[in-house]
Each structure stands twice: as C-alpha cells, then as structure tokens.
Amino acid sequence: MIPREEFWSIIEAYGAQIRPVQFIFYIAAILFVVWLFLKPGTIQNLFVKLFLSIAFAWNGIVFYIILGKDMAGGGYGNYFFGSMFIVVSVLFTVDLFRQNMQFSLPTVEWQKYVTLVLMLLVFCYPLFGIAFGHGVTRLIMPGTFPCPTTALGLLLLTTALPRVDKIIYILLLFCAIPFTPFVQIAKYGVYEDSILFTTGIYSLVLLWRYRKTENLPT
Secondary structure: OOOHHHHHHHHHHHHHHOOOHHHHHHHHHHHHHHHHHHOOOHHHHHHHHHHHHHHHHHHHHHHHHHHOHHHHOOOOHHHHHHHHHHHHHHHHHHHHHHOOOOOOOOOOHHHHHHHHHHHHHHHOHHHHHHHOOOOHHHOOOOOOOHHHHHHHHHHHHHOOOOOOOHHHHHHHHHHHOOOHHHHHHOOOOOHHHHHHHHHHHHHHHHHHHHHHHOOOOO
8 A cells, every 4th residue: 555645645636636626526416415305306316316426437437547546556456446436337327217216314313313414524524624634635525536425425325225226335335344444544544534434334234224124126
C-alpha cells in the first residue's frame, strides 16, 4: 500500500482535476434523496437509480481506472475495485427497467430515524473533512468519491429491503466493512470513513434480519 501522504496527494490532485463536478454530484445527490424521502414514488426512484448508476460508473472509471489509478501503488487493485463499481453501475441501470427495487423511508420507526441520521452523516462527509483540517481539494464528497458513494448506495438499499439486488448489496458491503477500519481509517487517517463503516455494519445487520424472516428475490 502507498504511504499516507501519497494517498492524500492523489486525493488532492483528483479533487482539483474534477472541480466543479464534485459539487454538482453532491448537490444532485442531496436533492434526489430529499425528493425521494419527502415524496417516494416511481419517478423519484428512477432518478435516484439513474444518479447511482452514473455515480458508480464515474467512480469505477474516472476515479479508479483513470485519475486515481496510482492509489493501487503499481498493483492491480484499482482495476479490481473499478470493475466492481462498474458492475454495480450496470446493475442499477438494469433495475431502471426491471424496477424491482423501490426506495423509501422505512415504516418501522427506529429504522426511519437511523436511516435519516446516517443519511445526514453521509452528506456531512465534506463538513467532517473541513473539521479535520482538509483543504477544498481534499474534501471527500458523495457522488465522485468511492467511500461516501458506497455509503449512500448501501443506505438507500436498506430502504428497499427485502427487494434488493443481492449482488449490489454484497459488493457494497465488501467495500464498506473489511478494509475501512484498518486501511482508510487506521493507515490513511480518513476518519470520515467511520460513517462508511457504521453504515456497512447497519446494512449487514438489516440484511441478516430480513434474510431470517423473508427470502430475498434473486
């Protein structure tokens, strides 16, 4: 793995190269999610899935394979994670037509409040970055950065349980849980990714809970 300072220099270079795209993605994510939660419906779901499809494709291609490829330190990890994100993008695109997944705030009271709190934390990623002393080009935002985009995708998937695409769910759990506490947080000091890890644990618990009560569709 690359040293911490090299990691942050790649993040900084990437942030500088994609300005102001990251702000457009960030604002779009907030608007679509607020629209969905306030007035859930078919059209809102289509826009959210379209956004997720574009966001995961962006992260897979632009971040992992093009601009942030040095994150792998000469290895092939960027192609591995890039391919995973592209697969997730394709599957969200497929569901635009299949319409199996329907996102909406949970009806169970405690799940509704946990979802709202976690979603607020996801959108606060750049604010936590500012609090940790990061400059504008080092701010990590949902939409154009893999970790908060993964957290956003996972959290939305929990609102569609039990009718979720299991492949998307498992791929995003793989991105959220095993590496986050030891790599992003401990090694690179991306303390914002505690939000990703918490979202991953919450998503895993809900997946297990629903698997014990209902069979998830294929």
